[in-house]
Amino acid sequence: MIDKPELDKRKAFILATVVYEYINTAEPVGSGTLAQKYNLGVSSATIRNEMAELEAGGYLVQPHTSAGRVPSDAGYRTYVDRLMTPESLTKDDSRRIRGQFRDASRELTDVIEQTTRLLSGLSGNLAIAIAPSRDTHAFKHVQLLWLSARTSLAVVVTSAGVAAQRVFEWQSDVDADTLTRLSNALNSRLGGRIMEDVSPAELEGTCDEIGATREMRDAVRAIFAQSRQTEEPDLAASGAQNLLDQPEFHDLRKLRAILRIVEEQRTLYDLIADELAPDAQRPGPSQPHVRIGHELGPEALSECSVVTMPYRFGDRGVGVLAILGPRRMPYGRLIALASETARSLGDHLNDVEIR
Amino acid sequence: MIDKPELDKRKAFILATVVYEYINTAEPVGSGTLAQKYNLGVSSATIRNEMAELEAGGYLVQPHTSAGRVPSDAGYRTYVDRLMTPESLTKDDSRRIRGQFRDASRELTDVIEQTTRLLSGLSGNLAIAIAPSRDTHAFKHVQLLWLSARTSLAVVVTSAGVAAQRVFEWQSDVDADTLTRLSNALNSRLGGRIMEDVSPAELEGTCDEIGATREMRDAVRAIFAQSRQTEEPDLAASGAQNLLDQPEFHDLRKLRAILRIVEEQRTLYDLIADELAPDAQRPGPSQPHVRIGHELGPEALSECSVVTMPYRFGDRGVGVLAILGPRRMPYGRLIALASETARSLGDHLNDVEIR
DNA sequence: GTTTGGCACTCCACTGTGCTGACTGCTAAA
């Protein structure tokens, strides 16, 4: 990508104003409107000339010859990176966010889902949340419970709550005492460790220590594997119907394509999970990111933008909040919303963390 | 409601054909089309007369003077109750349903969600599932686990798997032995009982037996209350984007109203939960039900129909599957799909039930 | 009594036309 020519002050101001006006009205912005509504100190003809140059530079596009201008991906990008003034939340928004987490559930999946509801309600767009990978939770406790001679229940508790439970049917009788000894051995060896650091070899070693059968060894491996990973990405989305309000999605074909992606969680996950890896390594506070139109990849989302904001849980756990909407979204407000919600969510998770 | 006049054979056949044709084409059906495509043995003029009478009887309506006819709620109702021939599933559908449950999760909420995905995929409509109320599960096991001197974890296991877990922070030190004795006492007193039959007095009695503190009594009550009920109805829905394909929902206002109801789970639950109560009492196999247009209640759903089918879990647990779509839905096929899926789901739940 | 062909009538959906208004680019003067 070639560097865009630098924008002089007036061009920058005009671009910012076009984006601002278009975000508010959803109508192509003409030179006349600009001269009238905003005090630029120059005539519409001058603005016209500037806008022509902004179009040549790739910041604006014209839907048709005799229409006003609309920002391009590059126009939005410049706006977000350099022209936009950061916003802070209204008192009311802050209060609603705090209120939501004050009496939120302790259950990770419930919290994640409630957070997407909150965020979609406040933002008027589609909200998505990815739960922190279980690999990064700390192991707290495992208990093998005796239910009957040939059945038992295994429960694994991590710092984020119960990660997995599973019923086993044994081939041969098992007594409660063996289960307790095995539980104790595993607890003393693994307590406090991060799940992804626990190796299968270590599990087997612990089993051998108390003379567990081969069958039990397999069972222990299975239950640990299950508590580390889920088959489907752990993700929630809500507020899809908000998109119906946006004039750009009145075309049903486009809307379908988008909703298909949302329903098919895998694609949605891949879209946002990019934010996980870099943030987990980078030290310091997390940063919101904005991805605009074609930057997102899928053609179906070429008229959408996404604001993402990682949140932290414990030392290692990282999840992501995201807001998906039309490119014509109020970036400042949504960034502020996502940031504050991510912060509150992280705080809440740390509060309810099992220590 | 006044009884409709009986339909003679020919009227019945014409009504059935109009409904059938309209379901397939989504276009108002005219007398000419009927005479041409279906072998009625009479001319279009005769059909015209019959259709006029069917309209007078309230079975058909005309969108405008020079258009064909469209079924009314009463027309669909008659079709579903008396005219339609029951369908059975294709080999392929049956295979997909069986395949889905062969390696389905043991986790109740996962199964419920996967079932809605399956059903929305097969039916091409919106699928909804309500999980059986936890009140009807059988109590299996409770374990109070010692995590540290002042924190412990309680896990309640019911016949459908883990129902609740909760971390307690105690005001004063608690030792592992007390927790174990309390767990044992609760288990021996309550094992196998249905959750809704367990009274708070009984819980308190058991606590007193082993000399538990007031604080622990409250904790036990809380964990049992939590395992019986969830705040939100336990419900899953998927396939909303299927509705976009239906021509009747190309009107965005109508679509919005419907999606709003779907997102707001409470209304959706109330809509379908009616099916729970009567079926739980009635002996014998469950029956599918169809509710059409205004029968559903909410004005927003006046152009929709819902097929519901209860499924059973254990002796008492009853949940419901539902398919929501336009009134112009292939009732025979959807009833067969819902029935077969409900049966498979019930079987699966009973297979994975903890005994 | 029922059925049928014929006919006049109705009304939606579509098409083409012309108009309006918003906006542009360009040019020449300030």
Added chain:
DNA sequence: TTTAGCAGTCAGCACAGTGGAGTGCCAAAC
């Protein structure tokens, strides 16, 4: 470099005209 003025472009809208699908009714046929 800025501005006023002007001609040109094009979407969107209102309007009228047309075609066609379908109806209701009536009189003749069965």
